Amino acid sequence: MARQDPFKEYFREAEPEKQEKIFAWRTGIGLQAVDGLKTSDYLRDIAVRNIAGEISFAEADKLLETHYRDKPAPAADDRAEEADKVAARIAALLSEKAFSFTPQEYLAIHRRLFAGIYPHAGCLRECNITKKEWALNGGTVIYSSAAELSATLDYDFAEEKRFSYRNLSMDKIIRHLAVFISRLWQIHVFREGNTRTTAVFFIRYLRALGFAEINDTFAGNSRYFRNSLVRANCNDLKNGICETTEYLELFLRNLLLNKNHPLHNRTLRLRETMKAPEKADIDPQKANIETELRG
Structure with a gap:
């Protein structure tokens, strides 16, 4: 079953600042899919609180730090922490106005x-x-x-x-x-x-x-x-x-x-x-090296 959009209610009647935050959070969360990552319900709750003006982006970041510091060590393939933290940071960056078109800006992001x-x-x-x-x-x-x-x-x-x-x-x-x-x-x-x-x-x-x-x-x-x-x-x-x-x-x-x-x-x-070549049992180059040397 598809997850219900946690920001749906905000689209009905939202101030411009909330609309910008909704865009930033939806983009930050959505971009995690490029690496097959999914954010947690906890992150979505934080996003809603930020959009509503209850907490700042800095406070959201601190809540995530505390949440994952206190959690048991995740499984090796569990990248929820990465997804949550990066999504929140993307949302914060997209809410900022300052920008410079330089390689340094790219690295800083x-x-x-x-x-x-x-x-x-x-x-x-x-x-x-x-x-x-x-x-x-x-x-x-x-x-x-x-x-x-x-x-x-x-x-x-x-x-x-x-x-x-x-x-x-x-x-x-x-x-x-x-x-x-x-x-x-x-x-x-x-x-x-x-x-x-x-x-x-x-x-x-x-x-x-x-x-x-x-x-x-x-x-x-x-x-x-x-x-x-x-x-x-x-x-x-x-x-x-x-x-x-x-x-x-x-x-x-x-x-x-x-x-x-x-x-x-x-x-x-x-x-x-464009399919990648499969690994052969015998290296063709080694198998035919004498033939190649003889021309």
């Missing part, structure tokens, strides 16, 4: 979201990574080299700063935004938490660009957002597959223009052409 959760919060990853993607049938996106992360991040920010949106149609604006955010995500600056950090940064950047009335598309479609980023960075030319921002653009049209395009994850999944 990750640090604030994951402090005390990941030891590497706010730090560039130091190793190259791969990740099996459902949308690619187990294949992986090619992420940026760890040795070039800082330079790549600086380059992408500099290019975006130089770009002019003057006199562009909304179609071209959305297409450019899709390319920019997909490239930023592809760098995968951090070992964990890249999509949630990118989403928070992107929402704040969109507001800085004048998109003040952003709806809560992220709340129910965060997995689609991540999968569309994957498809925007997937190439398999031998099998006729090219990177595309078409899915991300649909997401942005819903987010920014209140369109109602269906956002179904199944439409993003590739055929079996």
